[in-house]
Amino acid sequence: LALLLPGCTNNNGAAGFGRGPSADASSEGSAGSDAGIDLTGLGSLDSDNDGKSDLDEIRDGGDPNNPFDGPDIDGDGLLNGVDPDVDGDGILNAYDPDIDGDGKLNRFDIDRDGDGLNNAVDPDSDGDGILNFLDNDDDADQQDDASNDDGTGECDTEVGQNGEEVLPLQCGPCADHNPRPLPAECFDCVEPTSESTLCLVDTDGDGKANIIDSDIDGDGVPNSRDSDNDGDGVFNGGDLDIDGDGNPNATDLDADGDGIPNLLDNDVDGDGVPNGLDNDVDGDGLPNGIDFDVDGDGLLNKIDLNVDGDEFINRDDPDVDGDGLLNGNDNDIDGDGVANGNDDDADGDGVKNKDDGDVDGDGIHNGLDDDVDGDGLDNGEDPDIDGDGLLNGVDPNMNGDLEDNDVDPDMDGDGVDNQDDDDMDGDGIPNDVDPDMDGDGIANPNDNDPDGP
Numbered sequence: 001l002a003l004l005l006p007g008c009t010n011n012n013g014a015a016g017f018g019r020g021p022s023a024d025a026s027s028e029g030s031a032g033s034d035a036g037i038d039l040t041g042l043g044s045l046d047s048d049n050d051g052k053s054d055l056d057e058i059r060d061g062g063d064p065n066n067p068f069d070g071p072d073i074d075g076d077g078l079l080n081g082v083d084p085d086v087d088g089d090g091i092l093n094a095y096d097p098d099i100d101g102d103g104k105l106n107r108f109d110i111d112r113d114g115d116g117l118n119n120a121v122d123p124d125s126d127g128d129g130i131l132n133f134l135d136n137d138d139d140a141d142q143q144d145d146a147s148n149d150d151g152t153g154e155c156d157t158e159v160g161q162n163g164e165e166v167l168p169l170q171c172g173p174c175a176d177h178n179p180r181p182l183p184a185e186c187f188d189c190v191e192p193t194s195e196s197t198l199c200l201v202d203t204d205g206d207g208k209a210n211i212i213d214s215d216i217d218g219d220g221v222p223n224s225r226d227s228d229n230d231g232d233g234v235f236n237g238g239d240l241d242i243d244g245d246g247n248p249n250a251t252d253l254d255a256d257g258d259g260i261p262n263l264l265d266n267d268v269d270g271d272g273v274p275n276g277l278d279n280d281v282d283g284d285g286l287p288n289g290i291d292f293d294v295d296g297d298g299l300l301n302k303i304d305l306n307v308d309g310d311e312f313i314n315r316d317d318p319d320v321d322g323d324g325l326l327n328g329n330d331n332d333i334d335g336d337g338v339a340n341g342n343d344d345d346a347d348g349d350g351v352k353n354k355d356d357g358d359v360d361g362d363g364i365h366n367g368l369d370d371d372v373d374g375d376g377l378d379n380g381e382d383p384d385i386d387g388d389g390l391l392n393g394v395d396p397n398m399n400g401d402l403e404d405n406d407v408d409p410d411m412d413g414d415g416v417d418n419q420d421d422d423d424m425d426g427d428g429i430p431n432d433v434d435p436d437m438d439g440d441g442i443a444n445p446n447d448n449d450p451d452g453p
Contacts, residue, residue, distance in 0.1 A: 032095055032447035073100055073114055081115030081251075086127055094128035094140055121211065121247040123298075131298065132340030203230055203244050210245040216257055217244075224258035229270060237271030237278075240285050250284035263297035268309055281322055291321030294335055302336035304351055315349035320361060328362030331376055332431050341375030346387055359400055367401030372413060380414030385426055393427035393439050405439055406449075 072089025334348025
């Protein structure tokens with residue numbers, strides 16, 4: 001059973017152990033099994049339209065008629081964690097003094113943006129789309145975070161709900177999350193990282209929160225070599241919170257808690273399978289082929305030059321997105337959700353298709369590749385052979401090889417030499433009715449060499 005750090009309590013108010021009244025709510029009960037409440041049909045109801053069923057709210061100790069305690073507070077279809085205006089009041093989260101609209105000012109709210117992650121473990125605690133370590137106002141109080149630290153190492157006072165001077169939330173006992181007016185009641189508050197002392201999980205009870213513990217479950221095996229880091233009986237490869245820190249792998253920048261950020265970790269989820277061979281690199285439950293951040297490094301695949309976090313950067317990787325399909329057979333090579341035929345950098349190597357000698361990253365140079373842009377259409381049937389956004393008829397180098405059309409003996413790269421090709425420029429118009437058969441921009445009557453090289 002996990003321990004809480006000193007000063008923390010469970011939901012019953014007792015110090016140290018347990019999870020409170022919702023601990024036994026995981027099993028499906030019959031009508032009347034929860035304190036005499038008839039639960040029949042509540043699983044399909046969401047009375048307050050907050051994205052959480054009445055049944056789940058009752059079992060989790062929530063209020064099925066309170067729209068401010070669910071995963072979609074304003075009912076707009078966007079979960080709180082990705083909603084730029086969580087409470088739907090027209091004020092963007094970054095400027096809203098009460099982001100989730102629960103009546104608590106952000107500085108006194110342990111989960112400002114209502115996404116289910118306590119601020120201390122939430123990589124974007126104010127839900128403004130800017131990660132905390134890049135955000136100079138991560139509590140959306142309209143004050144630069146640096147100005148909240150006077151450099152003394154002790155807790156600075158802040159303005160309270162009613163304008164009074166109080167100590168910040170981090171200095172209050174976790175039992176009620178209220179600020180305390182006396183410095184003597186302030187515990188473990190060291191600026192500027194005081195939020196790290198909120199009620200964090202400490203699985204092995206050694207006084208170190210899981211997020212900073214090199215042996216989370218205290219079994220003597222360091223996290224970097226442990227097949228079940230948090231000792232919950234679920235092997236790392238199948239555990240959606242590998243290090244048991246309360247931050248799911250999907251948003252945890254060090255998913256396995258080994259002290260190596262996902263960005264630099266060759267086994268992100270600590271399952272013993274190197275990233276390049278792992279079908280769910282970051283252990284977030286999404287197979288690589290449908291995961292927009294395959295390696296969980298915080299960089300979307302679209303801008304990540306090593307999508308699957310293996311030893312090969314995209315340019316040199318035969319399977320860029322680690323989905324098990326080699327680039328030449330993958331209709332979304334870089335796993336960014338944009339099909340190759342519509343992607344201006346199909347292989348995600350940072351080189352735009354128009355300048356890329358191997359557009360689809362299959363190891364075959366464009367001039368020798370029968371499907372240059374990897375869109376599934378053979379060059380002879382593809383209206384934009386090299387996927388550069390220019391249709392063949394107006395593209396001076398339609399197959400993206402080293403030779404422009406006017407000197408290329410097979411300008412459309414279909415394997416048929418121009419003189420034997422009935423549609424030499426691959427524009428879909430047969431040569432005998434094409435006003436510019438070689439696609440050089442000069443009409444046939446004015447072209448000294450209308451049928452190309």
